Amino acid sequence: MESGLKGQIVLITGAAKGIGKATALAFAREGAQLALLDIDEAGLAEVKAEAEAIGVSVAIAKTDLSTEQGINRGIDAVLSATGGQVDILVNNVGSGSVRRFEELTDSDWDATMQLNFMSYVRTCRKLLPVLRQRAKPVIINNASDLARQPEPVPVDYSASKAAVLALTKGLARAEGPLIRVNAVAPGPIWTPFWxxxxxxxxxxxxxxxxxxxxxxxxxxxxxxxxxxxxGKPEEVANVIVFLASDLASFVTSAVWGVDGGSIRSIV
Incomplete structure (x- = not known):
């Protein structure tokens, strides 16, 4: 089946390792051009080399995605290489650690929310004017099964990912019918995150x-x-690419679990 992704420009945050890297390479195999952001410069360089070997153009920028300044600087850097154009945004950056509720300080909560949630808010805010000018714009947010079925730990991570789902639903309604906005909700995926x-x-x-x-x-x-x-990073990447493609043209405001069956609810 034809994905319709060839020649599309895809911006991915947290693209140096794990799900971000697998997603970048999956889009590259579909013929999409890439704009990649991460704080890991060496990792970005490796992804760039692998994607260029597939035969697509790749722009990269090292930046701190936990700050508004870092996001603006990183996006501006890759936009200068793409002619100011982006068709697909994949918000993927995130981090977390296993800590009991009573161990979490205000600073811990703030750091988790800045990277895992506010980076998505800021990236969407920065790129919405660009996406609104494109023919088939798409936003895909990487959330977590813990957003829908929290465990005792890590509660700050779960809360940040639940906020991502609320953002996804709100943006899908606000930006329809032009921009499709969906989320993936991975379960435990064996990546450098672990x-x-x-x-x-x-x-x-x-x-x-x-x-x-x-x-x-x-x-x-x-x-x-x-x-x-x-799970494997590639198993999440496959779903992200599907959601970005023409094959999912009637899918928006959806949360796609890639979780090995961890979610027990029927809703």
């Missing part, structure tokens, strides 16, 4: 009092995933 020092695996190890890999396996057993495993 494996990096201080990431989910390490902090889950502390929380459960087990070695990192064992702690993750124990957490998965508690969640009782029907598929019985963590």
């Amino acid at each position: 494996t990096k020092p201080g990431g989910f695996a390490d902090t889950m190890s502390t929380f459960h009092g087990r070695p990192p890999q064992e702690a993750v396996e124990y957490e998965m057993s508690l969640r009782q995933l029907p598929l019985g495993r963590l």
Whole structure:
């Protein structure tokens, strides 16, 4: 089936690793041009090289997506390379760690919301005037299954992702019928988000009092995933590309779970 993505310009935040990287390469295989933002300059360079080897043009900018200044600077940098044009925005940047509610300070809550939620608000605000000028504009927000089915930890992460879903629904109504706005809600996906020092695996190890890999396996057993495993970044990227494509032309204001069956609700 024809995706209609060839020649489209896709801006992805948090594109250096994990789901962001897999999404960039998936769009590249569809012939889309890329504009990639991340604080990890080396990781961005690697993604750029891999995507250019596929045969598409790639603009990158290192920037801090947790601040308004960083977002504006990064977007301005890649727009200068795309002729000021973007067709598809994928808000993907995010971070989190496993901490009990009583351990979270106001600063912790603020840092989580600035990166995981306000970056989406600011990126949308910056790019909406650009997207409104395009023929088939799309926004896709990366949320989480924890937005719809929170666990005891990490509650700040869950709250930030629930806010992303509210933003998705509100923008879909405000910007229809021109701009389609959807969200993906991944479950546990084995990415550097989990494996990096201080990431989910390490902090889950502390929380459960087990070695990192064992702690993750124990957490998965508690969640009782029907598929019985963590997902792969490419499995989320495939759904993001579908939602951006002509194949999903009647899909907006939707939340697509890519979670191994973790969500038990029928609504």
